[in-house]
Structure formats: structure tokens, C-alpha cells
Amino acid sequence: MSFDLFLGCVIPARLPYLETSSRKVFEKLGIKLNDVDGFSCCPDPTGIEQLDHKTWLALGARNLSLCNTNNGVVSFCSGCVETLKGVNYAINKDSHTKEEVNQVLKKVGKSYGGKVEVKHFAELLYEYLDKVKAYVEKPLDGFKVAVHYGCHYLRPSEIINWDDPFEPKTIDEIVRALGAESLDYQMKMECCGNPVEKTDKDLSLLMIDQKLNAIQKAGANCVVVVCPACYQQYEFNQRELNKRNESTYEFPIFYLSELVALAFGFKPEELGFNFHRIKPSKLFESIKFTP
Amino acid sequence: MSVINFEFRNEVLKHNASLSYCYQCSTCSGGCPVALLTNGKYNPRKIIEEAILGLKDKLVEKQEPNSWLCSTCQKCVELCPQKVELTEIFTLIKNLCFEKSKVPDGFIAQGQAVLENGVAIPYSKAILTRREKLGLPTIKTAPVDEIKKILIETNFEKHLPKESA
Numbered sequence: 062m063s064f065d066l067f068l069g070c071v072i073p074a075r076l077p078y079l080e081t082s083s084r085k086v087f088e089k090l091g092i093k094l095n096d097v098d099g100f101s102c103c104p105d106p107t108g109i110e111q112l113d114h115k116t117w118l119a120l121g122a123r124n125l126s127l128c129n130t131n132n133g134v135v136s137f138c139s140g141c142v143e144t145l146k147g148v149n150y151a152i153n154k155d156s157h158t159k160e161e162v163n164q165v166l167k168k169v170g171k172s173y174g175g176k177v178e179v180k181h182f183a184e185l186l187y188e189y190l191d192k193v194k195a196y197v198e199k200p201l202d203g204f205k206v207a208v209h210y211g212c213h214y215l216r217p218s219e220i221i222n223w224d225d226p227f228e229p230k231t232i233d234e235i236v237r238a239l240g241a242e243s244l245d246y247q248m249k250m251e252c253c254g255n256p257v258e259k260t261d262k263d264l265s266l267l268m269i270d271q272k273l274n275a276i277q278k279a280g281a282n283c284v285v286v287v288c289p290a291c292y293q294q295y296e297f298n299q300r301e302l303n304k305r306n307e308s309t310y311e312f313p314i315f316y317l318s319e320l321v322a323l324a325f326g327f328k329p330e331e332l333g334f335n336f337h338r339i340k341p342s343k344l345f346e347s348i349k350f351t352p
Numbered sequence: 353m354s355v356i357n358f359e360f361r362n363e364v365l366k367h368n369a370s371l372s373y374c375y376q377c378s379t380c381s382g383g384c385p386v387a388l389l390t391n392g393k394y395n396p397r398k399i400i401e402e403a404i405l406g407l408k409d410k411l412v413e414k415q416e417p418n419s420w421l422c423s424t425c426q427k428c429v430e431l432c433p434q435k436v437e438l439t440e441i442f443t444l445i446k447n448l449c450f451e452k453s454k455v456p457d458g459f460i461a462q463g464q465a466v467l468e469n470g471v472a473i474p475y476s477k478a479i480l481t482r483r484e485k486l487g488l489p490t491i492k493t494a495p496v497d498e499i500k501k502i503l504i505e506t507n508f509e510k511h512l513p514k515e516s517a
Contacts, residue, residue, distance in 0.1 A: 071473060101493065104466060105462065109462065111424075213426075217426045250427075264386070264389060
């Protein structure tokens with residue numbers, strides 16, 4: 062089985078260690094991800110689309126026009142997935158939009174018919190859940206995980222067309238399949254607040270503070286995410302919040318692929334865990350987990 | 353004193369006819385994580401109300417409420433009993449703000465980065481070294497000229513503030 066890989070901007074150019082674990086997991090599962098030259102920004106559904114919808118459509122369609130693996134394209138980023146699925150949706154819903162987008166693409170000698178299937182990497186992991194289970198060498202005993210689904214992995218459900226928009230189960234099930242516990246917590250379905258950072262930093266911090274507070278109350282010892290924007294929001298703001306308030310947040314933030322890789326027996330060194338701001342090693346010691 | 357702008361209302365309706373389904377029940381605001389924390393300053397129901405009334409000066413010029421505070425979490429869209437596509441309507445309002453250069457700086461910076469590099473975050477030397485250490489491949493991003501051509505064609509380039517160009 063092979064797919065084209067759409068990396069986007071944030072993971073490869075800022076958080077490359079998240080790409081490492083993701084690539085290792087799919088290699089182990091025997092799923093080939095083809096690198097494609099020439100992709101632009103997806104573009105960001107919380108940024109570029111808010112400036113100009115038509116530009117968002119055109120760049121998204123151009124990216125999709127470069128995909129040529131029959132099974133479609135996979136991305137490690139929820140924002141990229143929302144954009145690519147959203148562009149497909151818009152183009153297939155309305156022939157006028159399709160024509161308009163293709164008129165723009167014609168200027169650069171490209172065209173797009175709207176037929177490339179788009180998948181989130183967690184979607185693909187869920188489809189291979191039995192195989193994932195079978196490859197677990199080091200069950201994640203003692204991991205009390207707060208799953209953060211994030212918004213764009215689920216909604217708008219008409220476009221994403223995947224898990225339930227308010228009562229999702231896919232990531233919880235993957236986490237449990239690795240031997241970890243997935244805890245329920247208040248505000249589980251709320252936004253991390255990352256997209257409002259560009260408009261109001263304090264508000265963005267307030268949103269993540271509320272989530273972290275609920276996660277702490279629930280007794281979790283780590284958080285798992287599937288989107289690099291959510292990852293940055295959790296990972297980069299805990300210390301800032303502890304400085305501003307009297308909080309004591311110190312949750313290691315894992316990308317779902319990192320947890321899977323750990324359970325598959327990969328070592329923290331090969332996964333680039335040293336690049337995490339909040340080092341997972343402390344957690345491993347406290348729960349006596351030896352990777 | 354607000355001025356009713358029928359042309360603006362028709363523009364929103366033409367872009368997204370679901371605007372006319374709204375019966376102002378406020379389910380959107382009840383589920384909105386930003387409305388919850390801003391004590392009425394941000395209120396999706398009110399944005400829709402002002403769009404129905406054609407209050408372009410409020411939404412685009414004064415930005416009351418400020419559509420740029422929408423987190424795009426899409427909860428309102430899922431919850432709306434009338435299937436109003438709120439975030440799409442907010443996107444159109446923000447697109448109109450962009451045409452008038454009434455945009456928070458962070459968004460402009462992202463637009464500028466995509467225009468100049470084809471991607472929102474160009475690969476720095478440090479990251480390229482780190483990628484190599486992590487055993488990751490080198491991947492070519494989009495030709496900048498090609499992306500620029502598209503951004504000129506869609507008028508994106510024209511609307512980016514010139515002083516930062």
C-alpha cells in the first residue's frame with residue numbers, strides 16, 4: 062500500500078522530530094509514503110483562507126494536482142487535511158468553483174479534477190488498528206493520556222467525513238490499543254486556542270490554560286495530539302502560563318505517532334525526544350517505563 | 353449610527369445563501385469557546401445578525417464583533433439547527449477586511465511568507481541540519497515564481513500591504 066505524503070509547513074520546517082516518528086511508524090506498518098517535490102503551503106485554513114478564499118482554493122488545488130498515487134495523499138497535519146479535503150469538497154460541490162479554480166491553475170500550466178483522496182495519518186492508523194496492535198512490543202503501562210482531538214481533525218464533519226464531530230473515538234481507541242489509558246476530562250472537545258493567537262495572545266493563552274487545568278484535574282500524566290498547531294500550543298505555552306499564573310503544568314506532549322513509535326519499541330533517541338521542551342524522560346522515570 | 357448596506361448583504365447571500373436561514377436562536381454563541389471567554393465581546397450570533405442587516409461598517413470597518421477572534425473550531429457550524437455555514441460567512445467577512453487592509457499583523461506576515469517562499473515557514477539552515485541529523489530527506493518546495501503567479505492572478509498580492517512588501 063502506498064500514498065503520497067503531504068508534509069505541509071509546520072512539521073517539516075519547525076518540528077521535524079514529529080516527522081521522524083511518523084515516518085518510522087508507517088515504515089514499520091509496511092505503508093509506503095512517497096515524497097513529492099513542489100508542494101506549497103497547503104494553505105493554512107486558519108490563516109491564508111481567512112485572507113482570501115480564492116487563493117486558498119487555488120493553492121490547495123495546485124497541491125492536489127501534484128499527487129499521483131492511486132490511493133491518494135496522507136498528511137501528518139490536521140490543518141493540511143482540512144484544507145485539502147475542503148478544496149475537494151468545494152470543487153466537487155460546485156462546477157462554477159471548479160472552473161474558476163482551473164482558470165487560475167491554467168496560468169501555471171496545471172489543472173485539477175477533484176479526485177485525489179485525502180487522509181489524516183490517524184485515519185490511516187485507525188484503518189490498520191489490528192496491525193498496530195500486533196506490532197506493540199512495549200505496552201504503554203502507566204501512561205494516563207489526555208487525548209486532544211483538536212478541531213480540524215473532526216469538523217466540519219460534512220467535509221472531514223470521518224469520526225463523530227463531538228463524540229469521537231478513533232484516537233482514544235488507538236491510544237488504548239498501545240496499552241495506555243485514555244482519560245475522560247472536561248473540555249475534551251474544546252479548541253486549543255492556537256488560531257486566535259494571531260489576533261489576541263492573552264485569549265489564546267486563556268483557552269489553553271482552561272484545557273490544561275481540566276487535564277490536570279482529571280489526573281492525566283501526558284497529552285496526545287494529532288495537529289502541529291495544537292502541539293505547539295500545548296508544548297510552548299505551559300511554562301509561559303506557569304510564569305504568569307500560579308500553575309504547575311509540566312505535561313509531556315506527544316504526537317500520536319510518537320506514542321505508537323514508543324509502543325513499537327523505538328528508542329527516544331531515534332525519535333528526537335531531546336527536542337521536546339518538556340522532556341518525556343521525567344514521566345518515564347515516574348511511571349517506571351523503560352523505552 | 354450604522355448604515356444599512358444592501359449591496360453588502362446581497363454579496364454575503366450570493367456567497368453563502370445559508371445566511372438567510374438564521375432565526376437568531378443563539379445556539380452558535382452558546383457553544384462558542386471564544387464567546388464563553390470574552391464576555392460578549394465576540395458573539396457569532398451577532399455577526400450573523402449584522403450580516404443579515406447589511407451592517408458592513410460594523411463588520412468590516414469597526415469590527416464589532418471582531419470576526420478575527422473566531423478560532424475556526426467549527427463547533428457553531430455543527431450545532432446550528434438551521435445549517436447556517438457560519439465560519440464560511442465569517443471567512444467572507446474577513447476576506448473583505450483583507451481588501452481594506454483591516455487585518456491583524458500575524459495574518460499579513462503569513463501571507464507575506466507564502467508570497468515570498470511558497471510556504472508559510474521556509475526551511476532555515478538550522479532546521480536543514482536538524483533534518484539531516486534526524487535522517488529526514490530533503491524535499492523541494494514549490495517554485496516561488498509559480499506561486500507568485502497564482503497570487504497575482506487571485507489579487508492576493510495586490511491586497512497585501514505594500515510597506516511590508
